[in-house]
Amino acid sequence: MKARKVEMYAFILPGLIFLFLFSLYPTLFTWYTSFRDFSIFSNSFNGLRNYIDLFKDNVFYISLKNTLFYVVFAVGIEFIIGMAIALLFNQTFKGKSIALIFLMLPMIIPPVVSALSFLMMYDPTLGLMNYALKTVFHVSGATWLTDPKTAIWAVVSIDIWQWTPFVTLVLLAGLQYLPKETMEAARIDGANSIQIFFSITLKLMKKIIMIALLFRTVEAFKAFESIFITTKGGPGYNTRTLNIFAYLKGFEFMKFGEAATLSIVMLFVSSFLITVLRKFFSKEG
Amino acid sequence: MKRITILLIVTLCVVLFASTLAWGGEYFYGKFFATKDDLLNSFKKANINWRQFEGETITFIGNAEPNQESIMKLVPVFEELTGIKVTQELVNEENLRQKITVDLTGKTGVYDAMLIDPGYLALYDKSQSLDDLSVFVNDATITDPNWYQWPSDFPEQFIKMGQINNVQYGIPLHLSGTLMMYRKDLYQEKGIAEPAKTFDELWDHASKLNKPDDYYGIAMRGMAGAGLNMFIWTTFLKSFGGKWWDENWKPMLDSPESIESAKYYSDILKNYGPPGVSSWEWSKILSGLQSEKVAITIDTPAFAISIEDPKLSKTAGKWGYAPQPAGKAGITMDPYSWYVGINKDSKHKKAAWLFITWMTSKEVQLAIGGPTIYVSRLSVNSDPRWREDYPWLEGWQTALMENVKYADPDCRPRIPEYPEIGNIVGVALQEVTSGQKNAEDAMKEVNQKVYEILEKAGYYK
DSSP, X not given: OHHHHHHHHHHHHHHHHHHIIIIIHHHHHHHHHHTEEEETTEEEEOTTHHHHHHHHOHHHHHHHHHHHHHHHHHHHHHHHHHHHHHHHHHSOOTTHHHHHHHHHHHHHSOXXXXXXXXXXXXXXXXXXXXXXXXXXXXXXXXXXXXXXXXXXXXXXXXXXXXXXXXXXXXXXXXHXXXXXXXXXXXXXXXXXXXXXXXXXXXXXXXHXXXXXXXXXXXXXXTOOHHHHTTTXXXXXXXXXXXXXXXXXXXXXXXXXXXXXXXXXXXXXXXHHHHHHHHHHHHSOO | OHHHHHHXXXXXXXXXXXXXXXXXXXXXXXXXXXXXXXXXXXXXXXXXXXXXXXXXXXXXXXXXXXXXXXXXXXXXXXXXXXXXXXEEEEEOHHHHHHHHHHHHHTXXXXXXXXXXXXXXXXXXXXXXXXXXXXXXXXXXXXXOHHHHOTTTTSOHHHXXXXXXXXXXXXXXXXXXXXXXXXXXHHHHHTTOOSOOSBHHHHHHHHHHTOBTTTBEEEEOOOSOSTTTHHHHHHHHHHHTTOOSBOTTOOBOTTSHHHHHHHHXXXXXXXXXXXXXXXXXXXXXXXHHHHTTOEEEEEEOGGGHHHHTOTTTOTTTTOEXXXXXXXXXXXXXXXXXXXXXXXXXXXXXXXXXXXXXXXXXXXXXXXXXXXGGGTBSOHHHHTOGGGTTTOTTHHHHHHHHHHHHTTBOTTSXXXXXXXXXXXXXXHHHHHHHHTTSSOHHXXXXXHHHHHHHHHHHTTTTO
């Protein structure tokens, strides 16, 4: 028996080592670092100073607000559009499989490339966006990335363009496994399509919707390329998210302690978001 | 079938081999050295024993940019000359800063010689990780003063930028910074006789040259960043009589002069610059200059080689160059150069020093292209032999050498906290340029933040 136990542990040991080295140790080290004044030439314990400074810094609150804005609108709109497209693709029509391939394209483009392409398209003088607006609709465009009113929407749009297909794909998979009998029964009872969608489809899809939203929330929370490449967080602080702020603190200001503190706070914020999401979806009814 | 495949492979090999020969080209060893031996022998003028460290290996890390890459292609010449083997690593700027910082402050001694961003010198000084180069310069066994001509052949302000507290940590590799560039043809068209000497004139010229349907009066870096809008605006700050802080480190960014400079910089861009200029960084400006969209700019003189090349630029041959406008406190240039230095933890310091003297020698600077690749030596820069190939060079050199006289090594302060300070002040300036805040509020607010950063770093103890 004992030999068997040793054998068992021997088998899970590689997994454990991997987890410890690449997941547990870095997390613990980040916790440890977050209580230290840790930069290139200082490394000393400074208690809660990093946390206090962070919560006193108005840039933190601006970044938090921007992050939440980004997550809520990017994921929200992706869900609405994604659902609409998934419903469309749940029907049968000619050329569906080819259309599906084209739909998936944005997702397989590396985020860096899509951000660079959008950067060019948003250019006020040479970009496609304003050119199209001018020639097709005869309206003058905007300075998308530098106008404080449009900048955050411009970066959120990149996320929406890129990740709506993902939401579509997950939801479509869910739609295809819905029981046909329930729908038919409802239809016989006289329910119209809208009623069926809201009272049956959405309810049955709850788990799958939650999965799609969870994945997207986590990803949108740590969005980086779409923002860093196009605006670097500007103009001013208009598109600076927590992730960009942490990058700046760690890699440009070389303040590793403060960056760790911010990362820990980000961990809590994202856990909070996910808990809210799960609570919302696990309610009965 | 098999024979055809073999034939194809052989042909391909021949073509590839031939193309490497073609790439070697006639100018591979520069305009003044016909063959490798010519270049090699030119070093024999130096009265030192080049082969005294034969058999040693040194590791060098540099920046993957044209100047550096051209030098690295010549490394076999150095290896043949000295018998020292050079292991080289070229990476991009950001990567370079991180790698060096980690190596120097962690005292790992991986790199013997390295390229250093002068903005980080203070940091390396604080961690005591670079060697004082004056020891090597004054050692007659490894430096021939008549051949190396230090310091007389290097611009004074650039030498100073390689020092912290009078200790020479680096030898300048480049001669670059900021310069005013303007479209001569448009100036003539509008009857403007000469480039702006003051900021009032600059404003006047930008307004006259602004025809938004065709081109914009002026474009300068608007994107926030310690090396983006800060690179240009700080020259305005200093010229307007503003400063970062007083002698007790009390931030002075809320002084009337500082506020005025931020206001002027933003207003001139808002009024006569392209739309969205607050997200422009150097590449946007360069393409604006090349595509006839911009009439005046203040940016790096390194643009010249790209805007004067008819293959790359519609505006080749139309550019004039001039020193920057003077404000209340005169002209200010923000100098820019990378520096080569020696790791204090290196085990091959003297061999590394030979490599540095070779790298920054007149011969190498001539071989890689002289002033067209912004090298640091005065004698190479003023060498008239380049002018027949590049007609714009004379005007550019004259303006640049005049502007260099006003170079301020601390235009962007060389303190370890600068990256963070540069970032927040850059953001504040961008807030003004993009119209979110007025200059006064933005500068007052950021002044307080700069104070907090300095306080935290222990400047007021």
